[in-house]
Amino acid sequence: MTPDEKLAELDLTLPEVVAPLAAYVPAVRTGDLVYTSGQVPMVEGKLAQSGKLGADVSLEEGAALARICALNALAALKSEVGDLARVKRIVKVVVFVASDPAFVQQPQVANGASELLADVLGDAGKHARSAVGVAALPLDAPVEVELIAEVS
Structure with a gap:
């Protein structure tokens, strides 16, 4: 199954690429x-x-927001390579979590992004990851996700 077919099966649509x-x-x-x-x-x-x-x-809510971030990252990735079927592997994902000082569940928030990537790309979506708690993110966003992908 192609990534686009998998997205459709999951009832997901890649959004427009978020403007910088x-x-x-x-x-x-x-x-x-x-x-x-x-x-x-x-x-x-x-x-x-x-x-x-x-x-x-x-x-x-944080895990669901990380999932949205990962979907946006896939849109950015597709805009660069033309087709998600060209993704050989998601190599690394970094998830930044705007956190209250007592919050220590950043990895569980990051799972929202990681699980989406595996759901859409299968084994190619499994990756190394960092989940980092930060004081603040742009626009007061709760979560930010970036990724590195190997492509053909």
Whole structure:
């Protein structure tokens, strides 16, 4: 099953690529690697939710927002390579989680992104990952996801 067929089976649609919020591009290819810029949970041009995990945003909401970020990252990746079937492997994912100082469940939030990538890309979506708690993210986003993909 192709990634596009898998997206359809999951009742998901890749969004339009999120316009950069500053001086950068959504994705850059160098050789067989594509690096995406950090993607926040934008839906139809608006931040889906704001705030910090452990204060304003629940763990479940955070994981769902990470899933949106990963979908946005896939859109940026596809815009660079033309077809997600060209993805050999998601190599690395970094998930930044805006966190209340007492919040320590960043990996569980990041699972929202990781699980989406595996659902859409199968074994090619399994990756190395970092989940990092931070004080704040752009636009007061709760989560930001970036990835590195190997492509053909």
